[in-house]
Amino acid sequence: MPLGQRAGDKSESRYCGVEVLDFPAGEELPAVLSHSLSSSFDFLLAPLVDPDYRPTPGSVLPVAASDLVLGPAQWSSHIVGKISEWIDLDAEDEQLRLDSEITLKQEIAWASHLSLQACVLPPPKRSSCANYARVVNHILQGLTNLQLWLRIPLEKSEPMDEDHDGAKDNSDMSDTVDSWEWWNSFRLLCEHSSQLCVALDVLSTLPSMNSLGRWFGEPVRAAILQTNAFLTNARGYPCLSKRHQKLLTGFFNHSVQVIISGRSNHNVSQGGVLSGDENHTEDTAVRHALSPYLDYIAYIYQRMDPLPEQERFEINYRDFLQSPLQPLMDNLEAQTYETFEKDTVKYTQYQRAIAKALVDRVSDDDVSTTKTVLMVVGAGRGPLVRASLQAAEETGRKLKVYAVEKNPNAVITLHSLIKLEGWESLVTIISSDMRCWEAPEKADILVSELLGSFGDNELSPECLDGAQRFLKPDGISIPSSYTSFIEPITASKLHNDIKAHKDIAHFETAYVVKLHRIARLAPTQSVFTFDHPNPSPNASNQRYTKLKFEIPQETGSCLVHGFAGYFDAVLYKDVHLGIEPNTATPNMFSWFPIFFPLRKPIYVPSKTPIEVHFWRCCGATKVWYEWAVTAPSPSPIHNSNGRSYWVGL
Template sequence: VMASARVSCGLEYPNVYELSDSLQDSTRAGYDFISVPLAHPRFIREHVEGDAKKRIGAFTRSDLLLSSSEWSSLIVGRISATAILNLESSVSSLRMNSEETINQELTFAAHLGLPAVMFSLSTDRCTNIARIIHNRVVQGVCYQVWVRVPMQAPEEIAAQHRSDKKQSVDGFAIDTWTWWNKWLGEPVRSAILPTSIWLTNKKGFPVLSRAHQLLIKGLFRLHAQFVISGPLRHQHFKLYQQYLEHIIRAQLEVDPLTDFARGYEDYLQCPLQPLMDNLESQTYEVFEKDPVKYSEYEQAMYMAICDKISEEEKDTKEIILMVVGAGRGPLVRRALAAAKGAQRKIKVYAVEKNPNAVVTLQAQQDEDWGDQVTVVSCDMREWDAPEQADILVSELLGSFGDNELSPECLDGAQKFLKEDGISIPSSYTSFLSPLQSPKLYNEIRNCREKDKHFLAHFETPYVVYLHNKKELAPSQSLFTFTHPNRE
């Protein structure tokens, strides 16, 4: 996330007298949108029976109060909380009236072109509202549906204040921040920040606790928006928005890896099979943009070269380095740079089976490398090397260590290496960790094919830059491979 990224923040109104004035006030305070009821909370509608059934007149304000662009970008409508509550009533008239009320408000929200509608779940009985929303989504709606839920179960909150309730095993129930951080693995679109959670610093300005700051930072990385709700407890509502901007700017740093992977977050990709398939030029280009890997490779090769040839021998000895699976030559270039930095003589063999990548290697050999590099167009397992190497370098690791057959290839290539030779990498370990990610689960669930079992895609490995997820336990090592393998 770039340090210059801006937080999107809205202001919640329990009710508004003049909608256009409230919108202007919030905009001047720095807010991007406001959340307002679709109808007045005390406006009684009786669609089934009752005196109000015959009432004449509109149930809410006119759409002429704002322009279409303002309705569609600056207003989040809230559905009647009373209607949501009565929707699960055992009294049929109440239940039917609530359904009519909710449908009326949802229809009007679609008419206005609102970007989102919001409603609160005050009970775990939500079958009817789920049915109504499902029917709307199936029909196709222009707005998002924001379901407002508490971050902690009300029963657990109540239990913390009772002496007759035992805590969970291992004290897990005590650490509420462990629970709350699990929201980082949920599809959170917006976080409601009541003014009651804000503290006041020595200068009288609103601030948040360190724990709240960390949670907000995590939600911001998921592109969540924030909504300030509740009565004003400080000088002005703009102070809350300004503070959120401040902590985002202060805590977020430019991460090269995050910047490099932007656009690929939570994107399911099938693992490459470079041994079976010849990679395309675009794929090589993506690999070569890695901001960390190749600098680490160069540092490792520099240390290995210095270890193999001492300062006294640098004018008389030459290091033999083989790059197996050279691709378009990024490791070859780094090897030459490492030798130059170490002031050692070097001879490089670039072994590559992809004939298309060999064209690129040969072009660089003719134009830049000269006799320092020998390009070999061959499968490393079948090549008959003219001499043995002091250093064997490869980048065959897949996302899960051995899933691109790195051990099999390197075991076949270690015959090129001298008895005291160095392999880079020399060992690698795969790790496993359970995690939750409804977003990825739903992505995989939607990947269905006619001739495959519906669980087939759940048993398929994917390469994913994980983003909207929460690890449920620490990672644990699975297996380790060491090179050269002398066993």
């Protein structure tokens, strides 16, 4: 039974599982499952094979239950397989290594036969686990639907942390500082397989928030919450520390499922609980020993705010790669304009900027004698014409409007709008590209919205340079400037989706994407700025910037899959509009961020800066970006000469 109803949340994180610690021998599995389901757990993380088994020629695999004892839907919806923990593929002992390889393959074959969705692989027993990774990589090549979740303890000793958890009993692991490193080497050895994911063991102590943040860009499918990670509240019930609660909420927001694991440490009276035996099977009326933990997890889930309306609408766009629009080269479709026009926040910001510019342009004394000439260049279906007329009405200024649009289909809509609104005496429609229109007079104010997610990437600079001819020398451009920003991110899902195309071109393309399962690794930095009117109109719009990103020390090492890009535009004076995360215009949804991928993700060791270069290049028929990393290790120059991705002029 899901943890609760959270409006708009249809993600996996609504389901909570429980780990079966003891092998359910004697076909006990159906009873364990039914007891857990009747106690409101949704699935089991259960051993599939007797842990005492070692392969011998001709032996039959001693499985927990024959495939007949549960129906196919029960196996696939309610059981996550737990691979035997004794398996040690990097052991010194060769026999143990060989037995491990045979058993691992047998267990995965059995799980595939049962059509399970996932199996949890035991954690690497030491930091060097090449043979384990080799065998898993081999298995991954043959899998179709089954996912493998590598179990990783969520541990990182901070540099100043003297009393690092001494409780670990495996001496080989005691020198490990950061368990993310195990995951990273394992997935690099397995070539970033999209079916290799992570199950994080959440322990009683947590690393710093920055280092935890890295995991949100990784394919974490489950958070295994140990009962000893829970505290006890005043009434004797289990609860979590504030930091654990925050982490849990983060997991819920990233579709990570919780699995409760361990023996009950909280003997709360709850109608006949038998302490300790969480897999008690005989009396289904008796609550599961771990129910108080489940109740608490459900409480945390239900306490979360409902997803905002806009988030709900955009949920299917999360981490979905889209090609950026080419509004100059292509003609936008009605549906695209329709989506733009729903964003009232954007037009309110424009109206505020236009109103301020009108007041600055025409003093109160001159309102009756002065008519301002305002040109909307790239008018689309007319929302900025409306915003301009409303600003004029609001400020009592007289206006003459030209609406210039190169898309002949949008011009048809513009004509009907003007007729419908009775604006014939106020607005002149010009069906032309602004770069070649010969205007009959000059404008006081030039209003445009030609911005892409990266500011200049829809060629606003080139279009507005072309239109500047008909702006008065002291005229105002709205926007008056825009700046692009980038930040390095971990984004394993995006990387895998691009990799699926199996070519270089897709790794040299920028994508518009509603970023969700990502880790932001360092504060954003500005890349390129364009001012309008352009103070040097004959200068090139080519740009080059070199940036150095310092990742906070507590983060530890990380993997950079690429750069998230944003923009901020100054419309007029203090009125701005943008998506740069620190200054983003609230409730505006016209733009998702842009993503510049890296062909090969770059490993960034702790305390090492990232040096990245971005170029904006201009040719006779196209504009494109090139990008490259030079530190900590060099990448190829991406998109050389615009060979894979460009914007047509």
